[in-house]
Amino acid sequence: MPKVHKKVDVVTIGAGWTSSIMGWKLGASGKKVVALEIGEARWANPDFAHNHDPLRHEIRKALMYDISKESWTWRPNVNLPSLPIRQYGSFHPGRGVGGASVHWTAQFWRYLPADFQHRSHNVARYGKQKIPADMTIQDWPITYEELEPYYDRVDYDLGISGQAGNLGGQILPGGNPFEAPRSRPYPLPPHPTTIHGQLFADACRELGYHPFPMPAGILSQAYRGAEGRIRSGCIYCGYCTRYGCEVDAKTSAVTTHVPLALQTGNYEVRTYCKVRRINMGPDGLATGVTYVDMLTGQEHEQPADVVLVTGFVLTNVRMLLLSKSATHKNGIGNNRGMLGKNYAYQLNVSPATAVFEGRRFNEFAANGVTQQVIYDLNADNFDHSDLNFIGGSSIFAGSGERDPLTSTTGLPSLAAGTPGAPKDSGPPKDGQIPTTADVGSLAGRGKEWGKDWKENLRRNWDGVVGFGTQGEIQSYTHNFLDLDPTYKDVLGDPLLRITFDFYDNEKNLFRFVAEKADRIVRQMNPSRHKTTAELSPYNVHQYQQTHNTGGAIMGSDPGNSVTNKYGQVWDAPNVFVTGAALYPQNPGANPTATLLALTYLAADAMVERYFKNPGELLV
């Protein structure tokens, strides 16, 4: 028998960033909000006060979702079997209050106006034939202009660091000349650039590109955010991505929106609670959720007027799929078979690595945003008329926070890049079923050993410059999410199955970007370098990024989407979805700033309109 709680206004599945924004805005309007979180509660002090332990964070994945209890399965396409992701690889969802925002890198990007009209923009400029039949990209049901005020509020509530490139239409020197017009400059100046980041920027400028400092959700100076505290600027300790920030300089739900939500007195977080399904009433509206207290095994029921699906992308889609009922036989939001469609990812494969023999760039210090970036080759910032792809990618270099644990096994060998050099081995391709050390989300699988490896480590560990990209991935009929028929979570519920691979647009885009990256890396004049000319098929063993998108996309009507622009599910109007599951395809930039802005938009619409006519679709 489940333990039934008193009904509340709103229940959220997960207590991450979007849950806390909703908790703040709805809580402030007097609604009682209960957040059910699978992980623990944590604060910078004391939880992150003493955590410079790379084995625990980088290798043992201390802050990540416990995939021994619930993972995801993957297959490249419907003709190959699905297998569970048994250890971390491709992406790193978080666990605990604040979710993955606690361990993120904090690149902070707005999308470009054309990103929101992706299909119509490309069709207008290049014609219908530019979009292959299996490519299911579509326009967002919202424009940049509509979202700009929310982007702006998010910037100032959190304290974003960067150099404005387009202030109300005026192009400013030193910023991103391709960015969308912003109504105000960044609240904080950009982060300083590392030595190797500067080498990259200089080479780019010499080649006619427009490098600029990476916009960041890390404070470059002390700042008083919306929560009213003064937070410290970054101390560049070098333990950032995959760690919690001990000075709260790295912005997260825990620095800002969880405190704001708790201050309302109407936001309650229950930890170690795993939600199993959303319950539906005979009228087709949600009545609340069923969850299990994972420390006691006790099943609970939390009735609510509104259910907010606020977990990670994959968690959200799975929750909607699992919630089958008499009124929603294939899950919530799936009455027209749209749930799970348009799953996409990002192209984050390093196209070039340079070795500067004997140089010492201090790459162990700083953070993941002390970089310089070019946007010249992103989105539709360049003419695609004679190119065999749409979209683009940013290119950047100069990250700090480099640790030997994740950079010594894959260090380019002393011979790398020279003619006739033995190939560094990637994962085994002889049919050997990978052991835990043949693959791994962060450590590479080079094969240099003995005196050579030692000399290489001694001389060159701190002289290696890796390029990064954030490339677009289009949506296709072939890439989608559904429930796995075989593998289950610890409670016996099916895992989510990901069917995903790269297709021609991604391969052609990567080849184009790799050629340009090769030119830039040569301009930097390193001792040796290697470039990756062709995109390998997608794999789940290598960390790429946690920018999974789609599966419960927003759109203009129920025939092309699961939700409207507020994340309100067309066929269950008191269920709202937040986060990147709403994105119809994935632009070439990190998803976080946009999903925060969208949550602000949705929260305002709920407070101002939804609760006046509960159960009605917002228009």
Added chain:
Amino acid sequence: MNTPTPPDPAQDTPNATSVGRRGFLKAAGSLALILSACRPNAARGARELPSRVGPENPNAVLPARDTPTPFPPETPPATFQVFTPHEAATVEAATARILPGDAQDPGAREAGVVYYIDNMLAYQEGFNEPTYRQAPYAQTYQGQKPADLPGVVWVPADQIFRYGYQNVLTPKEVYRIGVAGLDRLSRKRFKKDFVDLAETQQDTLIGLMADGKAGRFDRNLSAESFFHNLRRHTSEGMFSDPQYGGNRDLVGFKLVKHPGAQRSYTPREFQTEGEGLRRSPQSFRELHAFNPGQKANDEVVLPVSGEDMQHKH
């Protein structure tokens, strides 16, 4: 399928934990002190955090601790927990060829890499990270797909690497099978166990394994794959904190000139080439605690498992 329910009437006191407003205000109070608190105090190591555990509950689906990732032991064990003396000697000899050294210029042996590996294997069969282990496991095939077999997922041999770790062997079994296989290889070629070979002979065998020319040790483990286990764990034992058993005297950090666990750098420092050469490498334990003696810490209410638990230090 869920566990016995106590005959408890429905009530609004959540059995699971709540972060209440009071808890936040206390936490916020302590956070506000970050900028001013600099009083010296005993370093508060991360290993003190696991005291924050829930009650042991036989019905719990999650282990009764705050994260699935173990904290390292206070003192790394000086004896082997998993390896037999012969296995330990073999792994030590092999890793010492992968990252060679001597007293003047330490390598894997001097760093105590074999202790790191043994320590790692002693925990959860050697799995370093949360690992999903539900069957069925994959088997590979070349050419025509074999007939369906219960409990087997057939995957083409040229596709399996894309799926990441799928091997049915635990890391502990990999070492058991690997060491035995290395000795078989050694006896076949040189008529002696691996540990009894000259270093040049050992190098010959390591080279064969690295180049994929030493065949298979087991149907689930190629010699090349075992080489990559040795190499990966050599790196981990060389460059993780000494509390995990390796990197003794920080010889790994000294090799690559990594300053280790430092509290902070200024932009001017990291923009000056060679900053790593100027700092003395530091272990996690030598790193001073961030908010030493912060009184407010004691009042932070961190809720676990149905009851608020106070931190006491």
